[in-house]
Amino acid sequence: MPDHTLVVIGGDAAGMSAASRVRRTQSDRPIIVFEKGRHTSYAACGMPYYIAGEISTSGKLIARTPEEFREKHAIDARTGHEVTAINTGAKTVTVHNLATGETFDQPYGDLLIATGASPIRPPIDGINTPGVFSLSSLQSGIDVWNWLDGRKPRNAVVVGGGYIGLEMAEAFLRRGLRTTLIDMASQVMTTMDADMAGLIPPFMREAGVEVRLEEKLVGFTSNDDGEIESVITDKGPIAADVVVMGLGVKPNARLAEQAGIALGAGGAIHVNQRMETSAPNVWAAGDCAESLHRISGRQVAIALGTIANKHGVVAGTNISGGNAMFPGVLGTAITKFNELEIARTGLSEREARELGMDVNTAMIKSRTRSGYYPGSDRITVKLTADADTGRLLGGQIVGMPGSGKRIDTVATAIMANLTAHDLAFADLSYAPPFSPVWDPVQTAARQLLK
Amino acid sequence: MPDHTLVVIGGDAAGMSAASRVRRTQSDRPIIVFEKGRHTSYAACGMPYYIAGEISTSGKLIARTPEEFREKHAIDARTGHEVTAINTGAKTVTVHNLATGETFDQPYGDLLIATGASPIRPPIDGINTPGVFSLSSLQSGIDVWNWLDGRKPRNAVVVGGGYIGLEMAEAFLRRGLRTTLIDMASQVMTTMDADMAGLIPPFMREAGVEVRLEEKLVGFTSNDDGEIESVITDKGPIAADVVVMGLGVKPNARLAEQAGIALGAGGAIHVNQRMETSAPNVWAAGDCAESLHRISGRQVAIALGTIANKHGVVAGTNISGGNAMFPGVLGTAITKFNELEIARTGLSEREARELGMDVNTAMIKSRTRSGYYPGSDRITVKLTADADTGRLLGGQIVGMPGSGKRIDTVATAIMANLTAHDLAFADLSYAPPFSPVWDPVQTAARQLLK
Numbered sequence: 001m002p003d004h005t006l007v008v009i010g011g012d013a014a015g016m017s018a019a020s021r022v023r024r025t026q027s028d029r030p031i032i033v034f035e036k037g038r039h040t041s042y043a044a045c046g047m048p049y050y051i052a053g054e055i056s057t058s059g060k061l062i063a064r065t066p067e068e069f070r071e072k073h074a075i076d077a078r079t080g081h082e083v084t085a086i087n088t089g090a091k092t093v094t095v096h097n098l099a100t101g102e103t104f105d106q107p108y109g110d111l112l113i114a115t116g117a118s119p120i121r122p123p124i125d126g127i128n129t130p131g132v133f134s135l136s137s138l139q140s141g142i143d144v145w146n147w148l149d150g151r152k153p154r155n156a157v158v159v160g161g162g163y164i165g166l167e168m169a170e171a172f173l174r175r176g177l178r179t180t181l182i183d184m185a186s187q188v189m190t191t192m193d194a195d196m197a198g199l200i201p202p203f204m205r206e207a208g209v210e211v212r213l214e215e216k217l218v219g220f221t222s223n224d225d226g227e228i229e230s231v232i233t234d235k236g237p238i239a240a241d242v243v244v245m246g247l248g249v250k251p252n253a254r255l256a257e258q259a260g261i262a263l264g265a266g267g268a269i270h271v272n273q274r275m276e277t278s279a280p281n282v283w284a285a286g287d288c289a290e291s292l293h294r295i296s297g298r299q300v301a302i303a304l305g306t307i308a309n310k311h312g313v314v315a316g317t318n319i320s321g322g323n324a325m326f327p328g329v330l331g332t333a334i335t336k337f338n339e340l341e342i343a344r345t346g347l348s349e350r351e352a353r354e355l356g357m358d359v360n361t362a363m364i365k366s367r368t369r370s371g372y373y374p375g376s377d378r379i380t381v382k383l384t385a386d387a388d389t390g391r392l393l394g395g396q397i398v399g400m401p402g403s404g405k406r407i408d409t410v411a412t413a414i415m416a417n418l419t420a421h422d423l424a425f426a427d428l429s430y431a432p433p434f435s436p437v438w439d440p441v442q443t444a445a446r447q448l449l450k
Numbered sequence: 451m452p453d454h455t456l457v458v459i460g461g462d463a464a465g466m467s468a469a470s471r472v473r474r475t476q477s478d479r480p481i482i483v484f485e486k487g488r489h490t491s492y493a494a495c496g497m498p499y500y501i502a503g504e505i506s507t508s509g510k511l512i513a514r515t516p517e518e519f520r521e522k523h524a525i526d527a528r529t530g531h532e533v534t535a536i537n538t539g540a541k542t543v544t545v546h547n548l549a550t551g552e553t554f555d556q557p558y559g560d561l562l563i564a565t566g567a568s569p570i571r572p573p574i575d576g577i578n579t580p581g582v583f584s585l586s587s588l589q590s591g592i593d594v595w596n597w598l599d600g601r602k603p604r605n606a607v608v609v610g611g612g613y614i615g616l617e618m619a620e621a622f623l624r625r626g627l628r629t630t631l632i633d634m635a636s637q638v639m640t641t642m643d644a645d646m647a648g649l650i651p652p653f654m655r656e657a658g659v660e661v662r663l664e665e666k667l668v669g670f671t672s673n674d675d676g677e678i679e680s681v682i683t684d685k686g687p688i689a690a691d692v693v694v695m696g697l698g699v700k701p702n703a704r705l706a707e708q709a710g711i712a713l714g715a716g717g718a719i720h721v722n723q724r725m726e727t728s729a730p731n732v733w734a735a736g737d738c739a740e741s742l743h744r745i746s747g748r749q750v751a752i753a754l755g756t757i758a759n760k761h762g763v764v765a766g767t768n769i770s771g772g773n774a775m776f777p778g779v780l781g782t783a784i785t786k787f788n789e790l791e792i793a794r795t796g797l798s799e800r801e802a803r804e805l806g807m808d809v810n811t812a813m814i815k816s817r818t819r820s821g822y823y824p825g826s827d828r829i830t831v832k833l834t835a836d837a838d839t840g841r842l843l844g845g846q847i848v849g850m851p852g853s854g855k856r857i858d859t860v861a862t863a864i865m866a867n868l869t870a871h872d873l874a875f876a877d878l879s880y881a882p883p884f885s886p887v888w889d890p891v892q893t894a895a896r897q898l899l900k
Contacts, residue, residue, distance in 0.1 A: 013887070043820060043822065043882065043887075045820075045880070045881055045882050045887075046820060046822055046823065046882045049823060049882055049883070054823070054824050055822050055823070055824075060822040061822060163881075294877070304880070305880060305887045306877070306878070306879075306880040306887055306888075307877070309887050309888065310875055326875070327872070327875050328877075329877045330877040331877070332877040332878060332879045333879060333881075334879035334880065334881045334884050334885075335881050336881070336883055336884075341884075343879055345877070345879070370493060370495075370496060372493065372496055372505050372510040372511060373496065373499060373504070373505070374504050374505075402855070404879065404884060405852070405855065405856065405879060405884055405885070406855070406858070407879050408856070408858070408859040408876075408878045408879055408889065409858040409859055409862050411876060411877055411878055411879070412859050412862040412863050412866070412868070412873075412876055412878075413862050413866070415868075415872070415876055415877065416862070416863070416866030416867075416868055416872075417866075418862070418865075418866055422777070422865070422866075423862075425760055425776070425777045426858075426861060426862055426865055427744070427756070427757070427778075427779045427780040427781070427782040427795070427861055427865065428756070428782060428858045428861055428862075429756075429782045429783060429784035429793050429795070429854065429855060429857050429858055429861070430495070430754070430755060430756040430784065431495055431613075431783075431784045431785050431786070432493065432495050432496045432499055433499070433786055434784050434786075434791075434854055434855055435784075435855070437463070437493075437495075437755045437756055437759050438756075438759065439858065
């Protein structure tokens with residue numbers, strides 16, 4: 001009788017969601033999770049706020065420990081176990097127990113690859129200098145915390161103006177560091193259009209971050225102790241006692257690739273909407289796997305906890321004999337820098353035009369609450385729609401508290417193929433503490449109609 | 451040549467939106483607005499917050515004055531002018547100038563009735579006692595303010611636990627009054643299901659409001675000055691130096707009715723989706739007019755500024771020769787009591803069952819932000835869906851800051867005929883300061899799938 005064990009590689013959002021899902025349906029099935037790090041099921045997205053000192057202990061970022069999985073869910077979650085090879089013919093994985101040094105083969109009935117993604121670290125001299133960090137595992141966040149706590153650095157440099165870059169700039173500022181953010185692009189947040197992204201640096205500078213755009217990282221220098229001393233850019237040196245690299249991530253797909261499993265968009269593991277890979281009984285989910293983009297119809301690689309969780313539920317459903325389809329993504333994302341909320345969904349104007357679409361756009365300024373209500377503040381909304389049909393394709397929001405989550409209304413409208421007219425006349429909620437009488441997303445939709 | 455004048459009866463949201471819309475398209479058309487009160491285009495929804503002292507002057511609630519309409523938009527807005535009759539045969543209205551006592555007939559090419567709604571004042575002895583207020587015109591709000599300012603009352607009673615009731619209870623509390631709210635129903639917020647509405651009174655009581663349910667207003671007593679002294683209920687007297695009646699509103703449709711124009715749901719003026727009444731060239735918009743309910747397919751009368759504005763835009767578009775359809779309402783509404791946010795959309799479970807629908811419901815508790823993020827607080831979401839198809843029919847939310855506006859995601863999903871499954875796997879935004887990894891509305895949708 002063939003082995004019925006579900007083996008999961010990777011013990012974070014996608015892997016543990018899938019494992020839990022399978023357990024609910026198949027109470028007796030053996031489930032083993034191999035996690036090479038020390039933690040399972042942790043909130044990677046929370047690390048900047050932990051480093052900022054807003055979350056008291058790193059333990060609060062752990063949703064469930066390996067012990068909880070073992071004891072409450074009968075899931076054999078083994079940390080410190082690195083899978084070094086997949087044999088799709090023999091249906092086994094080779095596992096290296098990092099604590100004991102032992103290596104063994106584990107048969108599987110189904111295999112789920114949920115190996116996540118790793119920060120991009122460009123091959124620049126000095127990238128491995130102590131004090132130059134990337135955020136990946138929970139341990140990496142703890143390492144930054146320990147560095148700040150132990151070294152009491154004064155000058156922080158953040159390389160890259162994406163989500164992690166903005167969040168780490170906020171974190172360093174909160175820790176009282178003189179903070180510089182550099183990006184080689186001419187804007188921060190390159191998943192947004194330049195006109196919307198342009199609203200962000202003035203706010204960051206006002207808060208005390210030195211934002212330097214069109215400035216390229218060249219190298220690092222270290223002090224006599226071999227620790228980071230400065231970041232060198234094409235414009236010169238910047239003093240730095242701590243550096244965080246926020247240049248995005250790449251899918252951890254090498255293990256799959258070496259096993260002959262097909263890769264796809266952005267080097268992620270190619271999957272269909274059932275989360276099946278090219279190999280029989282091998283599934284992939286989370287940051288290491290592709291997703292279908294609902295608007296472009298293309299495969300994309302987007303590393304986000306929301307997507308990883310949904311991948312995991314879909315994979316787990318199918319692994320346990322169900323039939324679920326992952327409906328795809330819109331590239332919805334949200335972050336903040338201090339009080340400034342930043343969100344996007346669907347295609348940016350630039351992305352739509354690059355896909356050859358004929359689009360209309362509207363960018364409007366409105367208020368988060370009725371103008372006369374205390375706390376009413378500014379919000380800017382940009383919408384992109386198909387020029388012929390008026391179908392909504394994308395939305396971007398930058399504004400003060402209460403702004404960002406409005407992106408969900410736009411995301412829902414896009415997912416449902418609504419037009420700008422539909423959104424403009426949607427029955428959205430209004431009361432003075434919550435909105436102007438036309439919600440800002442509707443004001444943008446009305447502008448599109450003109 | 452027939453008179454081409456657009457005459458508008460009522461100078462608030464619906465009337466002025468329509469007039470402004472017509473002006474944009476037809477720059478030379480004569481437009482006259484007759485408003486019997488003293489103000490145009492004011493934010494009625496802001497009155498409780500003005501009374502609470504959160505908005506410094508009543509003038510801040512006025513979006514545009516009659517002078518602005520005259521000077522900037524060439525709209526002849528005449529306050530203190532009451533229309534007393536409509537003659538649909540002769541195409542005239544009879545107008546009473548309240549300042550001069552003069553009465554005259556004004557011909558119209560098109561007539562828009564935007565007479566709003568009036569608070570329900572039950573025919574109970576003492577209802578007209580000084581100190582017993584309803585909120586309708588801006589002047590009524592100013593009257594309450596002046597009463598609080600002049601009389602320094604200590605005991606407030608709010609009759610009715612709907613939107614106005616909750617908002618006025620908050621306002622009185624902020625002004626330092628001992629505040630009692632009574633409602634003859636067994637719950638507050640009767641547009642919500644009892645299970646969700648039941649979350650509200652404990653919060654109000656904690657804040658210091660005495661909430662008394664299943665208690666019926668019987669009468670009022672006055673002091674030697676003839677001013678309000680107590681509210682009498684079927685349980686006994688409650689000391690009161692100021693009373694606000696929050697028993698809902700009824701459409702101001704008598705003028706239309708007397709002119710032989712057909713009425714419809716809830717006594718509102720019957721209109722089609724173009725906002726046409728039963729009489730040629732007579733339109734109606736705003737609180738006095740019906741709306742189509744998108745889910746039940748029935749005509750309803752809902753008095754809300756958002757709807758009034760949309761009615762006005764649709765009527766104005768059609769009056770000026772365009773072709774717009776009002777797509778209908780979902781009954782979306784939002785309010786708050788102190789920090790507790792309360793929102794609903796679509797059909798409640800009770801409404802759906804009353805319509806004979808077979809429904810499933812889910813009611814879940816979640817958090818407004820990731821559990822470990824500062825300020826994360828409680829939110830309860832209830833969703834109702836068609837039992838056969840899973841199509842979403844309604845949603846209700848009660849929770850702490852950040853909860854309420856999530857109703858817009860649900861409203862958009864309902865309007866687009868999405869199912870619980872669609873919403874559960876929608877690509878909504880997530881970051882720790884904004885949401886758990888599954889947004890609470892998705893957690894509710896997932897619960898519906900079980």
